[in-house]
Amino acid sequence: MKLNLDKLRAIVGMGNVRTDPLDLFVYGTDASVHEAPASAVVRPENIEQVQAIMRYANAELIPVIPRGAGSGMSGQAVPIKGGIVMDMKRMNRILEIRPEDILCRVEPGVVDDDLNRALKSYGLFYPPAPASSRIATIGGEIANNASGVRSVKYGATRDSVLGMKVVLANGDLIRLGANTRVEASGYQIDRLMIGSEGTLGIIVEATLLLKPIPKYRCLGRASFNKLEEAGNAISEIIASGASPSILELMDNIAITAVNTTLNMGLPDVEAIVMFEADGQVKEAVDYEIAHIKAVCEKNNGFGIEASYDPEKRMKLYAGRKKLFAALSRYKDGLACTSLADDMAVPYSRMADMAKKIHKIAEKNNVVMTAYGHCGSGCMHTKILMNPVRKEQWDDARRAVEEIYDYVYAIGGTTSAEHGIGISKAPAWKKEKADSLKVMKAIKKALDPNNILNPNKLQDAPDDWVSATRLRYPVKGAV
Template sequence: MTSLPAALDQELAALLGDGWRTGEDERQAHGNDNSRRSALPDAVALPNTREQVVALVRACRAHRVPIVARGAGTSSTGAVLPIAGGVVVSFERMNRILEIRAGDRYAVVEPGVLNGDLQRALAPHGLFWPPDPASAELCTVGGNLACNAGGPHTVKYGATRDNVLGLTAVTGTGELIHCGSATTKDATGYDLTHLIVGSEGTLALIVDATLKLAPVPPQRASLRALYADVASAAAAVSRIMAQPTTPAMLEFMDAACIELARDVGGTDIPDAGALLMIEADGDAATLPHAVAVLAQAARGEGLLSLDTAPDEIASEKLWAARKALSPALRSIAPGKINEDVVVPVSRIPELVDGIQALAREFDLPIVAFGHAGNGNLHANILYDPDDAGQDARAQAALPRLFTLTLQLGGTLSGEHGIGLAKRDFMAHAFDPATLAAMRAVKNAFDPDGLLNPGKVLP
């Protein structure tokens, strides 16, 4: 039974027609995400146009009803859970690619466009949008914008925030604002575009975005480097990132991941203390040089082996180990806390050593892999949620992981965002004055605190 004011229920039913849902099944379907948490909204709205979003926000504000924007629900932080009830605004119907300007290398899209669908639409133009999270086939551009999503290609091409030129959004007061432009240079006024990107729906609801596109590299080649220990691999990462040829991808796996990929994932990979997957891209004239330079940087103390894949088919074979990880993790534990902490590249050995110490202390498997070129590692705490002891130990290990990360000069999230999972740790990551400035920004966009309440800020 919904607890919405009857007048609001009637107004939004008239506005949205069959896009206004208050049934139990629909509410439950929009009350969870990939964090394994859940919270029931009072209703679900499926707008078709920006005008409907404006009217919806104004109506909810008049009745002081919370609003939570939702993409595909792939968040692992609880960012889209309606913990205060209210209306979940699903953008699944606003899924149009409004414009592709290949000559100017930008596209204008609505928030419900799937990342994978966008890439397929851009391919005939020889272009792509660089953010490539693991959930690209399922996640929406709006969700990517909300959490500043990244992926393996971030090391060369940047995260979502680096690949957005402008956007149109609806603030918590129901005002339609236009931020940024369709140009790659813009020194006009405050940069509201990059403020809203990564704000997890707490400042405004994005109704369209102008995305910066990149040309698809004609060729790719990969290398796989095995090292005796994490310190040797981290030193290689520093060498790789210090020379002028930027890798298109630079991925790290610790010893536990290597064992998992081999024993559970069935990939052909020998024992090692750490592994780096390195990808270069370019054309026929430049690619061999890039591969040679990256291979030279990868060589050094502790290197056990270095394999080169000169073409796409061979590259896919090398990347099989990395792709086998997620299924392998699911097969050995029903529960997984996947945190995307970031440290300076030189501190990766200390982070991995600390993670291994936590695994021993809490008697749980904790494996680390991820985007080494950015110092962004996914620390996966594996446990059985139905085992009270394991569940308690997993929850106790999490704050220790965050404390370790901050002590190493790192940050809580590289691409997943804060949501609910890391909200209370923001007070450890920022001083009171900085948090006060964030709250002032929140109040300017959403003075009634109705947009995604209870998220991001402690």
């Protein structure tokens, strides 16, 4: 790969091209276990610059990896074989807020929380809210179809994107979708771009659907002595037609982690369910909460409490919020890795999934916990392991494989919200075996030279452990 840096500098300006080894190294990492250095980092400021970079890269067959905040957990933004990392964070303008149409238009580098801060004075919000919303960019969230804790009510990013502008591999600019809530006009190519992880085009503008900020929020918590009963309660809450805005599960490993490392004083039970309802009318929220409480009680839930008070809400939720930190400090020598971390399974199999995770972890000498946005079917786990020991990567590889075999056996799917990237690709290719050919045909049609974020999704290596250098100093070859 021969890069003409002068050409790139002429497009984006001297100060927006970097090739210092330190920048190339940093832009070759994200929140995953993978790393691979970039060949150059460029920061375009407008659509024309993105088009010019793509025309150049397409002619010279140089890979281009679009990048938001680099908060992805599966290696989506890691340039497996080098190439130009296109940092989109300078395209960060909120172009238009239209409260009368409850929509807004933004550039891809706008930060989720920044957008919500700007929307607040209009009484509106943009709902997907992944946990990383403080740094995550809208472009990255769309490319990843991100979602978060309130997806049970408000859905994923795909449910909030009306349209977008995309620069294709050859530099052409296309408009997709519409400015309206509904659209029935042929191929839904905008939907194709959502979750494409930068492999089909570069999102350079998005039109987003907004929601009014609810006037009332009530958050509660219930304890369970049996994991199945918590799972059953979650399934029944959803199946009975309730509309919670948060419905979370924490298993005993998660509870123990929070209690021992952060002294949070959560009830020492087998499972905790956290729930929230929101709305514009208090009576409606009261109704939802009463209904959820009753279902929890019916399934032997106890110690049930709920509150509208912001401080109490924060206190009730603190254990869940601090879980990530707690898992990182679970035991000396163990690191918390994002592997097999966000499968989705049918509600009725939630408890089975949690139990199976514990069994597989034990069998493979790693520690795993089960928690997550179970109200939307999403189960989160982390693999806690000693990342410098080679054998532990063999253990992790086996555990990941066994977990996904079970996920597919019970009708689940690989990723609910964190995306596929590199580390989930081998399993995902198994799940999607019958549609891989179609995916490859789509990729070939839109990116014939395979320059857009190559070696990801259907084209990712078959072994994630050896796909790139691992970010940890592993003793002995992996």
